[in-house]
Amino acid sequence: MSITANGLDELKKLEGSDLGTSEWIEVTQERINTFADATGDHQWIHVDPEKAAEGPFGAPIAHGYLTLSLFIPLFTELLDVEGVSTKVNYGLNKVRFPSPVKVGSRIRLVGKLSLVEEVPGGVQITVDGTIEIEGGAKPAAVLQSLSRFYA
16 A cells, blocks of 8 residues: 655655555566666576576576565555655665565565655655565665655
8 A cells, every 4th residue: 555645745645654565566577588688687597598597596487686686676566755746766875786676576665755855846755665575585686776756
């Protein structure tokens, strides 16, 4: 369930808030192959199911950057900011990939709005995110994402 902030003042009041947990999404071989085509990264561990089955993880795994890119659709399930003119990704402070995402796994995002700072014309938010793997002992990704919202 999404939290909605109506404008920058409401967004500022959410600093320190847990944003909740997104729905699960499945990481399919088709999604992995599409990402490989888009980025030109066709390493066998991602796109060759037969060879990957013999590899260190026993199955194809998602690219780390594919997992990271899924932060955005997962995050939009957690927070909606209305009444602003522009929303932009500003960058990342930290990213780690503690565990690979095997094909067929389901992942979700747990988020916390850790910081809201004023910037010229708007605010910058820092979100602490953990992308969990269903049934996994370790997360797929732990990250700190920066976004800006302009009035």
